[in-house]
Amino acid sequence: MIHHPPTALPQLLLHDEEMQRALATHDFGTVFRLARTRAGISYSKLAAECDIKPERVGTLAKGQGRITTFDKIVQIADALRVPGHMVGLAPRPWESDALPAHTYDPQNGSSSVRRRTVLQAATSTGLAAALPDLQRPPTPRRISVSTVARMRRRTARLRRLDDILGGGDTYRAYLGEYQATKAALRTAAFTPESRRQLVALLAEQAQQAGWAAFDGGRSTQAASLYEESKLAAREAGDTDLLGNGLAFLAYQTADHKTAVQIAASSCATITSATPTGVRALLHERMAWACAVADQPRRAEQALEAAHAALEEQQQGEPGPDWAAWVDHTELDIMTGRVWTELRRPLRAVPLLTNALTRYDDRHARDKALYLSWLATAYLTAGEIEEAAAVTGRALDLAAGVASVRPRQRLDLVLAQLRQHQDLSTVRAVLEKAAD
Template identity: 60%
Template sequence: MRAALAAHDFGTVFRLARAEARISYSKIAAECDMKPERVGLLARGQGSVTTYEKIARIADALRVPGRLVGLAPRPWETSAGPARTAARDQGDPDADGGDVRRREFFKASARTGLAVGLPELTRPRAGGRIGSDYPERLRARTARLRRLDDVLGGGDTYKVYLGEYASTKALLRDATYTESTGRALLSVLAEQAQQAGWAAFDGGRHRDATGLYEASHRAAVDAGDTELAGNALAFLAYQTVSGDRQAGIGIASRSVAEAGPGAAPGVRALLYERLAWAHAVAGNDVEAEQALEAAQGALSEAGGHRQPDWVAWVDQTELEIMTGRCWAELRRPLRAVPVLESALARYDDAHARDKSLYLSWLADSYLSAGEVEQAATVTGRALGLSSGVASARPRERLAPVLRRLGEHRALPAVAAVLEQARN
């Protein structure tokens, strides 16, 4: 029900209401001020509800808290009741709701196409001519849309990013433009395909992700954009390494070579990070450390150099987190814990999905060091942050940590976090 509400999939909401709460479609229709046949069509997967007024009406009729559908608290909600006060005292991130409401707002914006602060962009008519400035305007739009990934999971952003990619692909097919403008459009298309592929991967659509990464690589090669071509391979390596470690290392090595030594420092830092990760997953500690040192060297050159927007998130804190993740994967907790603790203390909780993922490696390292209670505490923080984020990865990452914690369920701290994971 929560997933359906977050996606504004009211057909599923209505089906669950009838199946689990025995509320008839006619009753739902009457309370929501809708025609019964409209409710039935929605329940069969036909049509959607997109207007604010109707969403608010459904939320009020079914007593759905506003935050679950991307709205401000409804008038009937009590903001200072005893349950909420208790939740706040217990550290429940939903109690005050700041980060959660921010995510819900961005979800609603993404689903309805309300890209807050996006540069205006008039789509050319089919067959229309595109000016030389259009690709850069489109790239600016792509950069602004990328910011949704800071607070949302791929389950919320995938359709948005895929729609942008499909629009640019149609533009390349239908519009007219010069050869140089066409290459620039292909470069933007490669960038959009990577963003859509990342959202697909994050949302558990691995086959879609692979197809989009491969399409991105082809577009980048055709555009002559070696940096994006290398990054497409880095994405493929990151996805591949968990299933085929040697293949992942091979693709990650190709990504560094394809971008070349002339790539922007931030790009080289990112690609070396991904190579380090591939080696860490394969258990190659010497090679992983060498790649991390290469990433640090590249990052130290970044000041004063112009970087592509798609590597803007690669900074010293992010590199420290990747370093800690690699040492955690290599079962070197004495090296992993200090760097992860230090970096994550500076990492904003607003990046809920990513921080919950990174905390899972810290919890894993505490377990490897025999610090079970501390591992349980960190796991609880990760579970709290991942709640309501439409990403498959935090739960996937936390599953083996929870299994390891299960061996110590007699400890009160562990029993509490296992109960939290069940709810």
């Protein structure tokens, strides 16, 4: 076998504006064309380095077809030695304690894909190993309250990865944090209060790992982690985390009647001291469980309670980081999802449409999911072309996301769209899905 030396793209070419756009959007056809025309790198050499057939490189360079598989995207970036896969990368999300704003920018789709690909590339060898920012510091032999506070801040920073990546990428990192805390509880020394706070942190980390497991298609592991989180939350006396653990269980429970019962138990943990964001979160999960169980009146009551909780929220009000994502936009989306599930498209479509214009493309997994419910609402209303257009947008966003949920939802929508294959807009979306 002939060994080809690495095909590093010349620095001048990497700084070329057209090349940067092509790399940011994974338009490797343009990358190959520019590498040949401006740097003199032959298609045969590019093919050998990137493990692609030479004729495929030529076809891509002519603008025919795309590279969409995540593993292949990372392989090509490595072969071309794109520095750290970080071409044009914006400030890294885990370096800030601030949550990304829910703003919509039609031009930010490519940067969303870019950031997601960078982090996914890191997860191929483990997030903590690939990114120094995420390396876990040694656990001290004696853990104080201030030590737990530092660990909690680290957990909050790691949680930001879920804004961009799917559970298939983050599960190992979140599970590792949970296991490290569990080990510390066995081996370190504490005061009674620092131990209580560390047990509460364990409950929080179990929920985060459980969510990533569920999102990545590991439902059994997710349920086990949620049960662990309930035990830890009870031991720590943290009713907010106990309620959230129950809400997570309700969300993934297949039996609709049981899910409603679990969600009701989560809402029963609410007291006058429960932060408004947590109250809204538990009530909206209750609304969803009731909608899936076809209990419209109870669903509407839960939504009213969730909206009332957010209306009471004061600016700067303290609350747990794990509930900080719940805001008016998220609640409007959940309300639209509930009305979609209850087959009330006239209520669902305006809510989802307006909320999703405020929803950042960086949250690709979630936005693809939410668009799938908008597509369903359009289908229920008989607006087939609109449903097809929204589905196409969702497919674009979901491409490469390591989460089973967008495709599961979109498969249901596509099955309904196949009944309308006589429409050209529908055929185009079905072809995109097949590709």
